[in-house]
Amino acid sequence: MDFEPSSEQQMLIDQVRRYVRDEIIPLEAKLDPDASELPSDDHARLVEKTKAMGLFGIDIPKEFGGPDIDIVTRVLLAIEMAQHRAGLYVPCYGTFGGAGLAQIFEANDDQKERYLYPTLRGEKKPFFGLTEPSGGSDPARAIQTRAERKDNGWVLNGAKIFISGADRAQYGIVFARTDASKGRAGITCFIVDADTPGFHVRRVVHTLRSSSYATELEFKDCWVSDHQILGEVNKGFAVANDRLTRQRIPYAAGCIGVAIAAHEMAIEWAKMRSTFGEKLANRQAIQWMLVDNEIDIRTARHFTLEAAEKARRGLPFRTEAAIAKLTASEGGGRVVDRAMQIHGGMGMTKDLPLERWYREMRIRRVGEGPSEVQRMVIAREILGSNLR
Amino acid sequence: MAIRLRLDKPWRPLTAEEARRLPGQLGVYQVADAHGTIVFIGQAGARSAFGLRSELQRELGERGDGYQFRVEVNMQYRTRWFELLMVHKADHGSLPADNAKNPPPLGRLSPA
Numbered sequence: 001m002d003f004e005p006s007s008e009q010q011m012l013i014d015q016v017r018r019y020v021r022d023e024i025i026p027l028e029a030k031l032d033p034d035a036s037e038l039p040s041d042d043h044a045r046l047v048e049k050t051k052a053m054g055l056f057g058i059d060i061p062k063e064f065g066g067p068d069i070d071i072v073t074r075v076l077l078a079i080e081m082a083q084h085r086a087g088l089y090v091p092c093y094g095t096f097g098g099a100g101l102a103q104i105f106e107a108n109d110d111q112k113e114r115y116l117y118p119t120l121r122g123e124k125k126p127f128f129g130l131t132e133p134s135g136g137s138d139p140a141r142a143i144q145t146r147a148e149r150k151d152n153g154w155v156l157n158g159a160k161i162f163i164s165g166a167d168r169a170q171y172g173i174v175f176a177r178t179d180a181s182k183g184r185a186g187i188t189c190f191i192v193d194a195d196t197p198g199f200h201v202r203r204v205v206h207t208l209r210s211s212s213y214a215t216e217l218e219f220k221d222c223w224v225s226d227h228q229i230l231g232e233v234n235k236g237f238a239v240a241n242d243r244l245t246r247q248r249i250p251y252a253a254g255c256i257g258v259a260i261a262a263h264e265m266a267i268e269w270a271k272m273r274s275t276f277g278e279k280l281a282n283r284q285a286i287q288w289m290l291v292d293n294e295i296d297i298r299t300a301r302h303f304t305l306e307a308a309e310k311a312r313r314g315l316p317f318r319t320e321a322a323i324a325k326l327t328a329s330e331g332g333g334r335v336v337d338r339a340m341q342i343h344g345g346m347g348m349t350k351d352l353p354l355e356r357w358y359r360e361m362r363i364r365r366v367g368e369g370p371s372e373v374q375r376m377v378i379a380r381e382i383l384g385s386n387l388r
Numbered sequence: 389m390a391i392r393l394r395l396d397k398p399w400r401p402l403t404a405e406e407a408r409r410l411p412g413q414l415g416v417y418q419v420a421d422a423h424g425t426i427v428f429i430g431q432a433g434a435r436s437a438f439g440l441r442s443e444l445q446r447e448l449g450e451r452g453d454g455y456q457f458r459v460e461v462n463m464q465y466r467t468r469w470f471e472l473l474m475v476h477k478a479d480h481g482s483l484p485a486d487n488a489k490n491p492p493p494l495g496r497l498s499p500a
Contacts, residue, residue, distance in 0.1 A: 032433040034466045037493065167474070167495025200498045203393065204471040206464050213467040218500070350434035 003305040009073050015053060016080040023049065024084050024092050033350040036086055036211040038093045046095040057097040059250075060120060061105065075253045075308040079301070082257025085353035088360045089209065091254060101126050102243045103173055103189065107230055115171055115191060127166040129174035129192070129217060130240055133159055137373050139175065140184030140237050145219060147176035147188060153226055154178070154190065156198070156219040166215045167201045170194050174219070175236050182234065189236035191228045198222030208359040244369060248321040249311065251368045252304040252328035256297060258357050259332040262339035263293045265354070269343055280342065289338040296331030303327050322369075322377040329364035330371060336361050393475055393499055399424065399456040407445045410459060412438035416468050417459040419447055419486075424456070428486040429476060431469040475499060 005013060027042055028035075038046070050056045058074060060066030069077075081091035104116045104126065118124040135142035145158025156176050166172060171193050179186030192199055198220045205214040231239050267290060270281040280286045304327075307320035336357045340347035347354045365371050395418055400406050402419065417440060419428045432443040440459050447457070462468045474497040477483055483491055 032435055032466065034434070036466075165495075167497060168493070194496075200500075201496060202498065202500050204467060204474070204497070206467050206471075210464040210467055213470065215495075215497075 001306060001309055003302065003309075005076055009076055012055070012069075012073060013076055013080055016055070016077050017083075019049070019053070020080060020083055020087075020092065024095075028085050033085065033353070033356060034211040036090045036093075038095075043093060043095060046093075047097070050092075050096050055096055057120065059098065064105070064116070064120060071249065071312045072305060072308045075249060075304055078250050078253035079257040079260065082254040083261040085356055086211065087261070088254050088258045088357060088364070089212065091257075097122070101128055101173055102246055103230060103239050104191075106239065107191075110227065111191060111230065118170075124170040125165060125168060127163050127169040127172035128243075129160045129163055129166070129172045131160060131162045133161050133216075136162065137370055139240060140187065143175055143177050143187055145174070145176040146180075147178045147190065150223065153223055153228075154188075156190065156192070156222040156224065158219050159202075160217040160219075162205060162207075162214045163217055164212070164214050166194075166217055167204075173230060173239075175240055176219075178236075179234055184237040186234055187236040187240075188233050189230040189239045190224050191230050192219075192222065192224055196222055196224060207363065209363055210359070211356070245318050245321050246311075247368055248325040248374075249304060249307050249317075251364070252300065252307070252321075252324040255328035255332035255361065255364055256300050256304060258361065259293070259297050259300070259328075259335040262336045262354060262357055263290070263297060265352070266290060266293065266339035266342045269346075286342055289342060293335045293338055296327075296335050300324070300328035300331045319378055319381040322374040325368065326371055326374040326378070329361070333358075333361045333365060393471070394479075395458060395460055395472060397458040397460070399458055402444065402448050402451070402455040402457045403453075404445075404448060406457075407441060407448050410439075410441040410444055411461060412441050413461045414463055414465045415440050415459055415461040416465055416472060417444060417447075417457055418472070418484075419451070419455055419457050422454050422456070426476065426484045427455075428484050429469065429472050431465045433465055470494065471497075 023046055027038060047056065054067055057066050058069055058077065062068035078091065081096065082088055086093060104119065107116055115124065119126060130139050132142055132144055134144050145156060147154040147156050158176065171191055174190045174192045175187055176190060177186055178188040199222050200218040200220065201215050202218045203216045205216055207214060270286050270290065271279060273280045304324040307317050307324040310317035310320050336354060340354045340358060343352065343354060346352060399420060414432055414434060416431050418426050420426045430443055432439040436442045444457055473483060473487060474494055478497050478499055482488060
């Protein structure tokens with residue numbers, strides 16, 4: 001596979017690179033180092049700019065009004081969008097718009113009217129309620145939130161944790177067990193309005209990602225009607241799993257973008273900084289760190305584009321997505337760590353973005369499926385289901 | 389160890405001497421009037437020259453005498469600040485008076 005960008009792709013890459021350099025980074029320099037939001041007037045102005053660029057809503061499918069950009073190109077652009085301080089979790093502060101949650105595109109017509117279209121118009125925000133205190137890596141078995149049949153609907157009872165944005169969302173996609181005897185075949189996906197009686201955002205969960213928090217949710221006799229089921233009863237796990245697999249590709253792209261930005265900072269610093277009468281760049285110890293950075297970045301980039309290309313061609317990409325996520329999150333973490341080492345004391349300060357990337361990149365080895373789960377996915381492919 | 393939701397340390401008088409003794413660290417703080425009514429919840433972020441000390445010295449300069457304060461050193465000053473604001477709103481039905489003049493985007497919390 002040839003992963004050199006086409007001339008059209010390169011034009012878009014250059015456009016987004018200029019946007020990050022000229023619009024995002026200067027604004028970001030005025031914000032708190034842990035900020036995750038732009039002032040609302042700046043955000044609105046920049047959204048108009050991305051619309052004028054024809055790149056707003058980049059992840060929205062064409063039939064729903066998106067700009068019809070293939071996934072390989074979107075990965076190339078996602079790598080660019082992440083190259084600023086907040087870029088790992090809030091690429092370009094959301095000024096390229098969002099598609100909401102992938103599952104909601106599978107909604108029926110009534111649900112699309114009530115949830116999908118308002119989300120695409122920016123009128124509603126969703127949350128994704130999967131992980132529970134009982135575990136996140138194995139959701140099919142860990143889900144203990146129950147949904148029991150009552151009055152032409154379902155009563156939800158249970159808890160969710162590490163849920164982003166639930167306190168500001170208007171609705172969420174919530175996975176609950178509807179048949180305790182069936183394991184992953186006993187889970188149903190519900191759309192829950194945030195003002196439904198019995199739905200509570202109980203507390204903030206502070207993490208390494210100090211720019212933003214997760215939340216813990218409680219469902220206490222929370223009744224939802226049959227109309228709120230997304231997909232079919234007892235087929236919710238497939239909905240969750242599909243999202244988890246697809247999400248790994250852009251997740252990897254963000255890691256690569258930050259790794260590139262950290263690597264470029266390290267190169268620049270190594271050429272400028274002298275110790276004991278010699279530039280850092282002339283010292284083999286530093287050169288080898290830079291070489292290892294280069295290898296980690298190229299490896300992750302190759303595997304991520306390979307996964308995207310398979311997805312673009314409609315081929316199975318579960319294993320490739322796992323390899324991409326694994327190499328990008330682990331390699332990206334190593335790159336940021338080396339960049340901090342090369343910067344010395346300055347690398348530890350909030351004057352530079354490296355310390356934020358270091359903290360946030362650590363989360364990436366756990367989020368969207370930890371490295372160990374990615375290795376399990378890859379091992380299954382290598383060994384085959386019958387251990388051939 | 390239980391996670392503390394509310395900032396419930398004893399109040400200290402907001403004076404030049406008390407402010408001078410504060411650490412130059414990142415964190416969050418509350419300012420109350422003489423009756424103990426919280427009027428502002430603030431944060432000492434990485435752009436504060438001397439963290440909590442700078443912020444409380446600024447508060448004293450702008451407010452004058454008659455106020456009290458309490459602080460919490462916290463590297464997660466932003467998320468802790470949002471949390472304190474949301475908890476205050478859940479407890480009292482509104483934000484502290486001086487936060488309400490320029491409210492940040494907040495979610496809703498219903499602590500158990």
